[in-house]
Amino acid sequence: MILFSILSPYFLNFDNLITVIKQTSVVGIIAIGVTLVIVTGGIDLSLGSVVALSGVVAGFALAKGASNFVGILIGALIGLLCGLISGVIVAYLELPAFIATLGMMMSARGMSLVLTQGRPVYIPNNKTFNLIHNYNLFKYIPLPVIYFAVIALLTHFLLKRTSTGRYLFATGSNEEAARLSGINVRLVKLFSYGFCGFMCGLSGVILLARLNSAQPAIGSGYELDAIAAVVIGGTSLSGGVGQISGTIIGVLIMSTMKNGLNLMHVSQFWQQVIIGGVVILAVYIDIKRREAQRL
Incomplete structure:
Protein backbone atom coordinates (compact mmCIF):
# COMPACT_ATOMS: atom_id res chain seq x y z
CA MET A 1 0.00 0.00 0.00
CA ILE A 2 2.86 2.37 0.84
CA LEU A 3 4.50 1.58 -2.50
CA PHE A 4 1.30 2.27 -4.44
CA SER A 5 0.70 5.55 -2.57
CA ILE A 6 4.20 6.68 -3.52
CA LEU A 7 3.96 5.62 -7.15
CA SER A 8 0.41 6.90 -7.68
CA PRO A 9 -0.93 10.11 -6.06
CA TYR A 10 -4.50 8.87 -6.58
CA PHE A 11 -4.16 5.64 -4.59
CA LEU A 12 -4.95 7.12 -1.15
CA ASN A 13 -7.72 9.30 -2.54
CA PHE A 14 -10.87 8.77 -0.43
CA ASP A 15 -13.06 7.93 -3.42
CA ASN A 16 -10.50 5.41 -4.65
CA LEU A 17 -10.31 3.70 -1.26
CA ILE A 18 -14.11 3.43 -1.16
CA THR A 19 -13.99 1.92 -4.65
CA VAL A 20 -11.42 -0.65 -3.51
CA ILE A 21 -13.55 -1.66 -0.53
CA LYS A 22 -16.69 -1.85 -2.67
CA GLN A 23 -14.96 -3.99 -5.30
CA THR A 24 -13.69 -6.23 -2.51
CA SER A 25 -17.19 -7.10 -1.34
CA VAL A 26 -18.42 -9.45 -4.07
CA VAL A 27 -15.23 -11.51 -4.32
CA GLY A 28 -14.99 -11.30 -0.53
CA ILE A 29 -18.39 -12.94 -0.05
CA ILE A 30 -17.39 -15.69 -2.48
CA ALA A 31 -14.05 -16.11 -0.70
CA ILE A 32 -15.80 -16.53 2.65
CA GLY A 33 -17.87 -19.33 1.14
CA VAL A 34 -14.93 -21.19 -0.35
CA THR A 35 -12.98 -20.81 2.91
CA LEU A 36 -15.27 -23.40 4.47
CA VAL A 37 -14.73 -25.78 1.57
CA ILE A 38 -10.95 -25.44 1.76
CA VAL A 39 -10.98 -25.86 5.55
CA THR A 40 -12.52 -29.32 5.00
CA GLY A 41 -9.74 -30.18 2.56
CA GLY A 42 -11.81 -29.57 -0.57
CA ILE A 43 -11.72 -27.10 -3.44
CA ASP A 44 -14.40 -25.44 -5.59
CA LEU A 45 -13.60 -24.31 -9.11
CA SER A 46 -17.20 -23.52 -10.06
CA LEU A 47 -17.53 -20.24 -8.15
CA GLY A 48 -17.60 -17.79 -11.06
CA SER A 49 -19.91 -19.95 -13.16
CA VAL A 50 -22.37 -20.37 -10.29
CA VAL A 51 -22.35 -16.60 -9.77
CA ALA A 52 -23.27 -16.15 -13.44
CA LEU A 53 -26.02 -18.80 -13.43
CA SER A 54 -27.56 -17.43 -10.23
CA GLY A 55 -27.63 -13.93 -11.69
CA VAL A 56 -29.12 -15.15 -14.98
CA VAL A 57 -31.97 -17.09 -13.34
CA ALA A 58 -32.71 -14.24 -10.92
CA GLY A 59 -32.63 -11.83 -13.88
CA PHE A 60 -35.16 -13.92 -15.79
CA ALA A 61 -37.43 -14.01 -12.74
CA LEU A 62 -37.32 -10.23 -12.33
CA ALA A 63 -37.81 -9.69 -16.06
CA LYS A 64 -40.96 -11.83 -15.89
CA GLY A 65 -42.38 -9.66 -13.12
CA ALA A 66 -41.28 -11.45 -9.96
CA SER A 67 -40.95 -9.32 -6.84
CA ASN A 68 -37.53 -8.22 -5.64
CA PHE A 69 -37.69 -10.64 -2.72
CA VAL A 70 -38.54 -13.57 -4.97
CA GLY A 71 -35.78 -12.63 -7.41
CA ILE A 72 -33.19 -12.46 -4.63
CA LEU A 73 -34.43 -15.74 -3.14
CA ILE A 74 -34.31 -17.54 -6.49
CA GLY A 75 -30.77 -16.35 -7.18
CA ALA A 76 -29.56 -17.47 -3.75
CA LEU A 77 -31.32 -20.84 -4.02
CA ILE A 78 -29.82 -21.54 -7.45
CA GLY A 79 -26.38 -21.00 -5.93
CA LEU A 80 -27.30 -23.25 -3.01
CA LEU A 81 -28.54 -25.96 -5.39
CA CYS A 82 -25.33 -25.89 -7.42
CA GLY A 83 -23.28 -26.12 -4.24
CA LEU A 84 -25.33 -29.04 -2.94
CA ILE A 85 -24.94 -30.91 -6.23
CA SER A 86 -21.17 -30.47 -6.04
CA GLY A 87 -21.29 -31.56 -2.40
CA VAL A 88 -23.22 -34.73 -3.20
CA ILE A 89 -20.76 -35.64 -5.96
CA VAL A 90 -17.77 -35.07 -3.66
CA ALA A 91 -19.14 -36.46 -0.40
CA TYR A 92 -21.42 -39.28 -1.51
CA LEU A 93 -20.17 -40.29 -4.97
CA GLU A 94 -16.60 -39.74 -3.72
CA LEU A 95 -15.28 -38.08 -6.86
CA PRO A 96 -12.25 -35.81 -6.40
CA ALA A 97 -13.36 -32.26 -5.60
CA PHE A 98 -11.25 -30.91 -8.45
CA ILE A 99 -13.11 -33.03 -11.03
CA ALA A 100 -16.56 -32.56 -9.50
CA THR A 101 -16.36 -28.78 -9.33
CA LEU A 102 -14.65 -28.53 -12.72
CA GLY A 103 -17.69 -30.32 -14.13
CA MET A 104 -20.01 -27.95 -12.26
CA MET A 105 -18.03 -24.98 -13.56
CA MET A 106 -18.55 -26.09 -17.15
CA SER A 107 -22.19 -27.09 -16.63
CA ALA A 108 -23.22 -23.88 -14.86
CA ARG A 109 -21.47 -21.70 -17.43
CA GLY A 110 -23.00 -23.69 -20.27
CA MET A 111 -26.47 -23.43 -18.74
CA SER A 112 -26.06 -19.65 -18.40
CA LEU A 113 -25.22 -19.40 -22.09
CA VAL A 114 -28.01 -21.77 -23.14
CA LEU A 115 -30.66 -19.87 -21.18
CA THR A 116 -29.60 -16.49 -22.54
CA GLN A 117 -28.29 -17.53 -25.97
CA GLY A 118 -25.16 -15.67 -24.97
CA ARG A 119 -27.00 -12.34 -24.61
CA PRO A 120 -27.51 -10.19 -21.50
CA VAL A 121 -30.86 -10.39 -19.72
CA TYR A 122 -32.03 -6.86 -19.00
CA ILE A 123 -34.35 -6.35 -16.07
CA PRO A 124 -36.98 -3.58 -15.95
CA ASN A 125 -35.98 -0.25 -14.49
CA ASN A 126 -36.17 -1.12 -10.81
CA LYS A 127 -34.68 1.54 -8.57
CA THR A 128 -35.50 -0.37 -5.40
CA PHE A 129 -33.64 -3.48 -6.60
CA ASN A 130 -30.69 -1.38 -7.74
CA LEU A 131 -30.33 -0.05 -4.19
CA ILE A 132 -29.08 -3.52 -3.21
CA HIS A 133 -25.77 -2.50 -4.73
CA ASN A 134 -25.87 1.25 -5.23
CA TYR A 135 -27.15 2.59 -1.89
CA ASN A 136 -24.60 4.12 0.48
CA LEU A 137 -25.24 3.95 4.22
CA PHE A 138 -24.47 7.28 5.91
CA LYS A 139 -23.59 8.56 2.41
CA TYR A 140 -20.20 6.81 2.40
CA ILE A 141 -20.54 3.10 3.23
CA PRO A 142 -21.75 1.04 0.23
CA LEU A 143 -24.33 -1.61 1.08
CA PRO A 144 -22.21 -4.45 -0.41
CA VAL A 145 -19.60 -3.64 2.23
CA ILE A 146 -22.26 -4.08 4.92
CA TYR A 147 -23.26 -7.45 3.44
CA PHE A 148 -19.63 -8.54 3.39
CA ALA A 149 -19.06 -7.45 6.99
CA VAL A 150 -22.20 -9.13 8.33
CA ILE A 151 -21.52 -12.39 6.47
CA ALA A 152 -17.91 -12.34 7.66
CA LEU A 153 -18.95 -11.89 11.30
CA LEU A 154 -21.60 -14.62 11.16
CA THR A 155 -19.25 -17.06 9.43
CA HIS A 156 -16.47 -16.30 11.91
CA PHE A 157 -18.91 -17.13 14.72
CA LEU A 158 -19.91 -20.33 12.89
CA LEU A 159 -16.31 -21.50 12.59
CA LYS A 160 -15.11 -20.53 16.05
CA ARG A 161 -18.14 -20.87 18.32
CA THR A 162 -20.26 -23.75 17.03
CA SER A 163 -19.98 -27.51 16.80
CA THR A 164 -20.39 -27.22 13.03
CA GLY A 165 -17.20 -25.18 12.87
CA ARG A 166 -15.36 -27.77 14.94
CA TYR A 167 -16.60 -30.52 12.63
CA LEU A 168 -15.37 -28.58 9.59
CA PHE A 169 -11.86 -28.26 11.03
CA ALA A 170 -11.82 -31.86 12.24
CA THR A 171 -12.79 -33.13 8.79
CA GLY A 172 -10.04 -31.13 7.14
CA SER A 173 -7.40 -32.06 9.71
CA ASN A 174 -7.96 -35.82 9.61
CA GLU A 175 -11.03 -37.13 7.84
CA GLU A 176 -10.66 -40.71 9.03
CA ALA A 177 -10.18 -39.67 12.66
CA ALA A 178 -13.21 -37.38 12.40
CA ARG A 179 -15.29 -40.25 11.03
CA LEU A 180 -14.17 -42.62 13.79
CA SER A 181 -15.05 -40.00 16.41
CA GLY A 182 -18.66 -40.02 15.22
CA ILE A 183 -18.70 -36.97 12.94
CA ASN A 184 -20.84 -37.35 9.82
CA VAL A 185 -18.05 -36.35 7.46
CA ARG A 186 -20.24 -36.59 4.37
CA LEU A 187 -22.81 -34.21 5.80
CA VAL A 188 -20.06 -31.79 6.87
CA LYS A 189 -18.68 -31.70 3.32
CA LEU A 190 -22.16 -31.30 1.87
CA PHE A 191 -22.77 -28.35 4.20
CA SER A 192 -19.51 -26.64 3.18
CA TYR A 193 -20.28 -26.87 -0.54
CA GLY A 194 -23.89 -25.81 -0.03
CA PHE A 195 -22.79 -22.80 2.02
CA CYS A 196 -20.25 -21.86 -0.64
CA GLY A 197 -22.87 -22.13 -3.39
CA PHE A 198 -25.27 -19.97 -1.38
CA MET A 199 -22.60 -17.26 -1.08
CA CYS A 200 -22.08 -17.41 -4.85
CA GLY A 201 -25.83 -17.05 -5.36
CA LEU A 202 -25.94 -13.92 -3.20
CA SER A 203 -22.97 -12.50 -5.09
CA GLY A 204 -24.74 -13.13 -8.38
CA VAL A 205 -27.75 -11.14 -7.15
CA ILE A 206 -25.52 -8.25 -6.01
CA LEU A 207 -23.84 -8.11 -9.42
CA LEU A 208 -27.26 -8.23 -11.09
CA ALA A 209 -28.28 -5.16 -9.09
CA ARG A 210 -25.06 -3.37 -10.02
CA LEU A 211 -25.31 -3.98 -13.76
CA ASN A 212 -29.13 -3.93 -14.04
CA SER A 213 -28.70 -6.94 -16.30
CA ALA A 214 -27.65 -10.58 -16.04
CA GLN A 215 -24.44 -11.25 -17.95
CA PRO A 216 -23.92 -14.95 -18.79
CA ALA A 217 -20.16 -14.47 -19.10
CA ILE A 218 -19.70 -12.63 -15.82
CA GLY A 219 -17.68 -14.13 -13.01
CA SER A 220 -14.94 -15.57 -15.17
CA GLY A 221 -11.84 -15.80 -13.00
CA TYR A 222 -13.69 -15.15 -9.74
CA GLU A 223 -12.83 -18.64 -8.55
CA LEU A 224 -9.12 -17.93 -8.95
CA ASP A 225 -9.38 -14.56 -7.21
CA GLY A 239 -7.42 -28.46 5.09
CA GLY A 240 -7.82 -28.12 8.83
CA VAL A 241 -6.40 -24.60 9.07
CA GLY A 242 -8.07 -21.29 8.27
CA GLN A 243 -9.93 -18.29 9.61
CA ILE A 244 -12.28 -15.67 8.24
CA SER A 245 -10.11 -12.77 9.40
CA GLY A 246 -7.29 -14.16 7.27
CA THR A 247 -9.60 -14.42 4.27
CA ILE A 248 -10.65 -10.78 4.72
CA ILE A 249 -6.99 -9.73 4.80
CA GLY A 250 -6.31 -11.83 1.71
CA VAL A 251 -9.20 -10.25 -0.19
CA LEU A 252 -8.04 -6.75 0.77
CA ILE A 253 -4.48 -7.55 -0.34
CA MET A 254 -5.74 -8.85 -3.69
CA SER A 255 -8.02 -5.85 -4.29
CA THR A 256 -5.34 -3.37 -3.19
CA MET A 257 -2.80 -4.96 -5.52
CA LYS A 258 -5.16 -4.91 -8.49
CA ASN A 259 -6.25 -1.33 -7.87
CA GLY A 260 -2.70 -0.10 -7.35
CA LEU A 261 -1.46 -1.86 -10.47
CA ASN A 262 -4.34 -0.37 -12.48
CA LEU A 263 -3.48 3.13 -11.26
CA MET A 264 0.12 2.48 -12.30
CA HIS A 265 -1.19 1.47 -15.76
CA VAL A 266 0.26 -2.02 -15.47
CA SER A 267 -1.07 -4.35 -18.18
CA GLN A 268 -3.77 -6.83 -17.14
CA PHE A 269 -1.52 -9.60 -18.43
CA TRP A 270 1.34 -8.57 -16.16
CA GLN A 271 -1.11 -8.23 -13.27
CA GLN A 272 -1.95 -11.91 -13.63
CA VAL A 273 1.74 -12.78 -13.58
CA ILE A 274 2.32 -10.73 -10.41
CA ILE A 275 -0.73 -12.07 -8.58
CA GLY A 276 0.17 -15.62 -9.62
CA GLY A 277 3.61 -15.12 -8.11
CA VAL A 278 2.09 -13.88 -4.86
CA VAL A 279 -0.17 -16.95 -4.66
CA ILE A 280 2.78 -19.30 -5.26
CA LEU A 281 4.72 -17.53 -2.53
CA ALA A 282 1.77 -17.82 -0.13
CA VAL A 283 1.42 -21.56 -0.78
CA TYR A 284 5.18 -22.04 -0.36
CA ILE A 285 5.09 -20.25 3.00
CA ASP A 286 2.13 -22.40 4.07
CA ILE A 287 4.01 -25.60 3.17
CA LYS A 288 7.12 -24.53 5.05
CA ARG A 289 5.03 -23.53 8.08
CA ARG A 290 3.39 -26.95 8.21
CA GLU A 291 6.75 -28.67 7.81
CA ALA A 292 8.10 -26.66 10.74
CA GLN A 293 5.10 -27.63 12.88
CA ARG A 294 5.79 -31.33 12.28
CA LEU A 295 9.34 -31.00 13.65
Missing part, protein backbone atom coordinates in the same frame (compact mmCIF):
# COMPACT_ATOMS: atom_id res chain seq x y z
CA ALA A 226 -11.35 -16.03 -4.31
CA ILE A 227 -9.13 -19.07 -3.83
CA ALA A 228 -6.01 -16.90 -4.11
CA ALA A 229 -7.37 -14.55 -1.43
CA VAL A 230 -8.13 -17.47 0.87
CA VAL A 231 -4.63 -18.91 0.42
CA ILE A 232 -2.96 -15.52 0.91
CA GLY A 233 -5.03 -15.17 4.09
CA GLY A 234 -3.40 -18.27 5.55
CA THR A 235 -5.97 -21.01 4.95
CA SER A 236 -4.17 -24.25 4.17
CA LEU A 237 -5.05 -26.01 0.92
CA SER A 238 -4.48 -29.27 2.81
